Amino acid sequence: MKRTFTIILLAVLLTGTNVLFAQTYTPIPVTGFNSDIVAEAGNNAVAVTSTIIDGSNHVIYTxxxxxxxGVTGGIxxxxxxxxxxxxxQMAAYTANNALYMSSAGNVPNTVGTGTLTLAxxxxxxxxxxxxxGTENNSVVTVTLNFTDxxxxxxxxxxxxxxxxxTPFLTSGFGRLTRLTAAPYTVDGLPSNPRMYAFDFLVPCASQSKLVQSITFNYIPGANPSSRALIMAxxxxxxxxLTYSQxxxxxxxxxxxxxxxxxATGGTSPLxxxxxxxxxxxxxxxxxxxxGFxxxxxxxGNNCITTVFDTLVLKSLASITAVANPTMICSGSASALSATATxxxxxxxxxxxxxxxxxxxSVTPTANTQYIVTAKDAFSCVIADTVDVTVKPTPSAAFDIRQPAVCLGFADxxxxxxxxxxxxxxxxxxxGAPVQGGGVGGNPDxxxxxxxxxxxxxxxLQVTQNGCASPLVTHQITVQAPPVASFSVSxxxxxxxxxxTVTFTGTASNAAIAQWNWGGGSPQSGTGLNPRLVKYLSSGTISLTVTDGVCVRTATPVAMDVITRPSAKFTPDIITGxxxxxxxxxxxxxxxxSYKWFLGDGGTATSKNISHTYSDDGTYTVTLIAGSQQLCFDTLTKTGLINVIPPPVASFTAQPGxxxxxxxxxxxxxFTNTSQHATTYEWEFGDGITSSEINPVYKWELPGDYRVTLYARNDIGCMDSTSRAWYKIIPDLVLDIPNAFSxxxxxINDRWNLDGLKARPACQVEVFNRWGQTVYKSNGYTIGWDGLRQGKPVSEGTYYYVIKTAPGEKPYTGWVVLLR
Structure with missing residues (x-):
């Protein structure tokens, strides 16, 4: 058995131009340069660079x-x-191509800290x-930044x-004064200026990481004018490094x-x-x-990878382990044997x-791998393995979908x-055969x-691969169903x-009734007890009885609800x-359908009726409205119609x-002798009317007049009567005042001749003592006010001539006007 571990030695090696073995370095494109220090084209060094790089106005040139x-040298x-x-590979000469640094960026166009980012x-x-560097050596701290x-x-x-x-990488390319035009001064040739290579090892533990950028921090030194330029x-x-063994x-x-x-990979040599x-x-x-x-x-970078291995002794002898049988049921035995060769x-x-x-012999309860060991002649341990598989005892577990079922339904x-x-x-x-599987497409x-x-x-007992399960049992209860039926009163x-809705079926006391009243609302009763139900609209009564697991539905009853009529009527008059x-x-x-009772013994069956009340009195009216000869509504209006006697108009007059x-x-x-009236209206035949009960009236003109009296009561009933003729004749002798003031x-401000009102065709003339006319009128409705042409006449005696009508003798005489 072997295990492999890798130990990485962290090491950083910074050099001048020392080459770390013979490794091949390739350019890394970066961004982040802040200055253009290379004059590459044209005749104006200022125009194609952005700054000088030393204290004596110099730049690099190509x-x-x-x-x-017309100068020599150049990179x-x-x-x-x-x-x-x-x-x-230096950056393009036409853009920024150097990271130009100084202490805290105190030199113009430099930075104290700069970062070059890998493309x-x-x-x-x-x-x-x-x-x-320029203006002496510089020290810069280098920090590697990784993508993680x-x-x-x-x-x-x-x-x-x-x-x-020294040592340098390249040299002798000269430096150029930064001017806008030739002549340019070049110095340093043939061995200066110089560029240097600075190598550093990425720490072993970080070599597998992706370098994202490199940050440079200028360390202040003795010369504040020193500068560093990083070009590429x-x-x-x-x-x-990987290996196999x-x-x-x-x-x-x-x-x-x-x-x-x-071993492959890594940095050579290994x-x-x-x-x-x-x-x-x-x-x-x-x-x-x-051993171990x-x-x-x-x-080649001094990074170490450590390999771990273990060797074990190998014997020339071997043993073979056998199990018989290799597969057993739980609780059975298997015979194990080992044979050496x-x-x-x-x-x-x-x-x-x-x-x-x-x-x-073994009796495992689960699959087991048995290891047999022995020793050879050199005491080396040899071994072999054999597997004994314990076949699972099948399960006879099953579920009953419904532990209780209604008779007639399958479980x-x-x-x-x-x-x-x-x-x-x-x-x-x-007690019933079990059939299946495959119900609903499921074989279980x-x-x-x-x-x-x-x-x-x-x-149920299940046997699989020769192994039998224990017997599993469950109970099922089969219930008798209820009888669901009901009646409606x-x-x-x-x-x-x-x-009243009455349950007429059979069910246990534990049965649950689910009623649907179909437009009715129960008023009393519960469950399967008699129920009082009020109906406002037609609908169907349905009943479902749940008794245990059995459910039965009664034959529904359609309730026909006749909309109860609403009796309503109005008379056009209630008093007459x-x-x-x-x-x-x-x-x-x-x-x-309709039935009217009109209060005076009269009845009617039409929808809208007219009825004449011939006697005085107060009458109660009743209307019975019916629907389908089953539902009725009665409306009685007590004392609705009030019938009173009509007015009788009559009067007398003096004179007659x-x-x-x-x-x-x-x-x-005029004396009013009317009966049953409360208001009156008199017409005197001359367009004048009066509402007095007993008026006194004087006509303004002679003539024959008819007088009519209208008598009304409080509800507008009216009677009228007329009398004719009332004869007015002009005065036979005219009364003429002989003075006015x-x-x-x-008091007495006009010369009033009332008798002339009955003489509309009269003519009145008044003369002064000199025979001059001071007043004249045709008709005399308003008496003379003592004015002539709007001005008062003087006091005195005036002569008048009054002509009452053609063919009649005029009235003449004197009238005194006093002030």
């Missing part, structure tokens, strides 16, 4: 720039620096920098000044074992060191005795069990033991159906009517005078009819 500007135009097995992260065993977030401090490097340092990075890709164990009684290692005595230093260790061995493989063997022992002897058995189709299944249904399902109620025992019913006809509007709903009355005496007194005191 051979191409030198040729264009290679391609920027590819090759030295032995290493190659560096493609990769695992490396060795890295190398192309760099140089870890970092390693790779140590400090001393970057030598570009003049005179190269590296050696990491190849992990061939082991030959030693024979008992000898030292002829060996281990042969074959060296080996075994823990033998004396130490063996090749890939193969020979002449080994049994290690070999340290060291690669190739030498003398003794001291047989079997395990587990620590049983002695070449032959024995299902589910075999859960998992024996499979090759097993033999011995079912006993205890069986079924059985009993013909009588009772409790039955179902058993009334059907059809009216809306809101309550019926004898005789009065009332129109009744029937507003009943859900009705198809057909008596000529002079206008001045034409004041009439129009002084505005409200």
């Amino acid at each position: 051979t191409g720039f030198a040729a264009l500007n 290679i135009n391609t920027g590819t620096i090759v030295s032995g097995t290493r190659t560096y 493609t992260p990769k695992a490396y065993s060795n890295l190398s920098l192309l760099a140089f 977030g870890t970092t390693v401090n790779a140590g400090n490097i001393t970057i030598k000044d570009w003049f005179g340092g 990075v190269s590296g050696v890709g990491y190849t992990p 061939v082991i030959t164990n030693p024979v008992c009684g000898g030292a002829n074992g060996n281990i042969v290692l074959t 060296t080996y060191s075994w823990n033998t005595n004396p130490t063996q230093t090749t890939a193969s260790a020979t002449n080994l005795v049994a 061995y290690t070999c340290a493989i060291r690669d 190739g030498g003398t063997v003794s001291g047989y022992a079997w395990n587990p069990g620590n049983i002695s002897g070449a032959n024995t 299902t058995l589910m075999y859960t033991g998992g024996a499979g189709p090759t097993a033999t299944y011995a079912w006993d249904g205890g 399902w069986y079924w059985l159906n009993y013909t009588a109620a009772g409790t039955y025992t179902v058993s 009334k059907n059809p019913v009216c809306t809101g009517e309550i019926v 005078c004898t005789p009065v006809t009332v129109n009744f509007t029937n507003q009943s709903t859900f009705a198809d 009819e057909n008596i000529p009355i002079e206008y001045k005496n034409a004041t009439f007194n 129009p002084n505005g005191d409200g």
